[in-house]
Amino acid sequence: MDSVTDIDAELPAHIEHALDEYLCRAREPINHVAPFTGALEALRTFVLGGGKRIRPTFAWWAWRGAGGDARGDRADGALQAVAALELIQACALIHDDVMDDSDSRRGAPTVHVAFADTHAQHRWHGSPARFGLAAAVLIGDVALAWADDMFATADLPEQARAAARPAWQAMRTEVLAGQYLDVHNQAACEASPEAALRVNELKTAAYTVKRPLHIGAALAGADAALIDALLSFGNDIGIAFQLRDDLLGLLGDPEVTGKPAGDDLREGKRTLLVAVGLEHARQQSKQAAGRAISEAVTEDAPTDEQVERAVDALSEVGAVDTVERRITQLTGTALESLRRAALAEPASAKLTELAHAATSRSR
């Protein structure tokens, strides 16, 4: 896949190719160090094994919309820089799975579970779970460190990279802050809509949409007005994206989402939907509904009946409607900001398409 091929036309394949190539190059100096190579192979499998490449996709179209090339050296450099976002995401997911002690991801064992299994199969010394944890923490760290290297060594004019650096830095701090807040709010039973919105702003809006757009546009030398418009677009789409996720986690068709309906409640996730539900119940003095929602998210293992009652309660108090209306409203303001940005085509059409896909998807 050389640089003459049109990146625009097959973006995910190009992103994956850039990742594969970078991971191969990065491990060259350390390839003699078996068994570390096994850990690096696990990282490669994880990174190439799935995901919608949503962050580099937003970043790429911002690059293109701000006048960045679709082919040639600069395009390859920009592609490498935005593909690095997938290594950040690999770290976030691998460490998240450790923190949640999740067993599977994308239909395969999580990294810590896979390494614990290897330990057990070989009847190694010590605890398999502890070995799995150590391997996953370290593999996530490699992904985080290499993300920076991939961004820092992309073949781009130094001025372009310097322009995008503040966005790159903010993105990493914001996702870690969002993760921390999420863990903290769940522990501290912090139930306000403000707290849920803050997590949503950091974890989804900033990390998944705003900063990728910011990075792509800054790499192409966008001015402050264009970046502002893109940040407004990204913020609104990002929040709407998460709200759609909340609704799918509650009411989505298990056949389509791959998760049983109400799964977020079962996991005790403090979504904005839940916070709005609790607030509505209080305002409407619907104590039974409030209790039903509250119970489902605080019980360690709520029964199916408890989850069902909470799902019904969230509809009854109007939280589902409120959130649907908010998605429509946010999509509207986002598209206004996008028009204001007046991006070059095909970027404007592509970002419009992404906005609709993110906010009205069924999985």
Place this chain on the structure above:
Amino acid sequence: MDSVTDIDAELPAHIEHALDEYLCRAREPINHVAPFTGALEALRTFVLGGGKRIRPTFAWWAWRGAGGDARGDRADGALQAVAALELIQACALIHDDVMDDSDSRRGAPTVHVAFADTHAQHRWHGSPARFGLAAAVLIGDVALAWADDMFATADLPEQARAAARPAWQAMRTEVLAGQYLDVHNQAACEASPEAALRVNELKTAAYTVKRPLHIGAALAGADAALIDALLSFGNDIGIAFQLRDDLLGLLGDPEVTGKPAGDDLREGKRTLLVAVGLEHARQQSKQAAGRAISEAVTEDAPTDEQVERAVDALSEVGAVDTVERRITQLTGTALESLRRAALAEPASAKLTELAHAATSRSR
């Protein structure tokens, strides 16, 4: 502490000041996000709370020795870049403590234990240990990401930073590879001297001495010959440094080292000293001695008698003498390499002093 003060004269204080200043600046954009501020404050306390600043110290003297300024803007920039090594070290220690499930570090609770305590004190929801683990993983991630930011935003000519980047990248990959190998060897009971030496080369020699020297010298624009000489010096001193550590962990005075003698054996550490001991026992057909060493490192909780027997066995088979001789030999070749580097003073004298301190210390 402005840049007119002589950095040479009070290096650790200047390194700590640079760290404090950077951590303060980095958190500014996210300061409104309580309770994440609490996590950042824990990172600051950890970073400023101790440590010998050994990595930035080696890097600084390489910078000076290769012609870097002792004061002024460039000196401040170099100081920031080398102080960033302490944030890598913070990540390594915080994540290491999670992986080993250690309770205390530098006389204080480890980060994951402190956050678990906070959780328990507030009687929050869920498991305190799980919350502590999540907080420590995320705080380590912040340190790793911010280390890069601190290095990348140091006020230095872009050419200088670009020259040091390969060393910066190698250092991060090497420390993670070394940690992984260490965990792996311990699990797989990998007992060869070659395996122990490989961990030593990556975790101590490369990460603690070679790459810091490489970074400092490259920032000052050192040529390949000078860098080669420093890398030889660093490799030998780094390995000798770890061997001294192995001996102190075995025979050190508990009053001075702060750890009971034989503690490394008790923790099952696969040091080069242990590997040499096992090899010597085999070569000399001293089966009882070999068994004593082997038992102490593989038992989950060896008795004091078992540890004592292993300590005696390591002396008996001559492993202690072999390692002492190796330290002397490595220090000699290291100092030859240093002379070959022909550094400007006071750097040459300082590095000679550091070499002696690292290899003949009593703690």
